[in-house]
Amino acid sequence: MSHGTRFLKLTDDAKTRIREISAADAAEQQRQGVLLIDVRETEEFQTEHAVGAQHLSKGIIEVKIEHVIPDTATPMIFYCGGGYRSALVADNLQKMGYTNVQSLIGGFKAWKAAGLPTES
Numbered sequence: 001m002s003h004g005t006r007f008l009k010l011t012d013d014a015k016t017r018i019r020e021i022s023a024a025d026a027a028e029q030q031r032q033g034v035l036l037i038d039v040r041e042t043e044e045f046q047t048e049h050a051v052g053a054q055h056l057s058k059g060i061i062e063v064k065i066e067h068v069i070p071d072t073a074t075p076m077i078f079y080c081g082g083g084y085r086s087a088l089v090a091d092n093l094q095k096m097g098y099t100n101v102q103s104l105i106g107g108f109k110a111w112k113a114a115g116l117p118t119e120s
Helices: 006-015 024-031 042-046 060-067 085-097 106-113
Strands: 019-021 034-040 077-080 102-106
Touching: 006 060, 006 085, 019 024, 024 034, 024 077, 024 102, 024 106, 060 085, 077 085, 077 106, 102 106
Parallel strands: 019 102, 034 077, 077 102
Antiparallel strands: none
């Protein structure tokens, strides 16, 4: 499915306000203790995800984040399938006061293309 122009405009706008990170840098930061959070749908996560990733789908993350990760300074990297939904999540969480969030450029596709570990 191709992304619509309005969706791309929305994500491009969000990307002007967030930090994006490469898959290799995300993996290194994860090894150092940064949380890696998969924001895809439950079915996508259950099929395959990055090793050690937590799951908080885009549909519920804003509702649950304060209970799951109450410290707004916690370093987090979000990923989705291609880097669009995670950009929106990072932007929204910054608006909620989270100060150390990043979005994985290219999402899970980039993670896999880099040969990084996955699990089901």
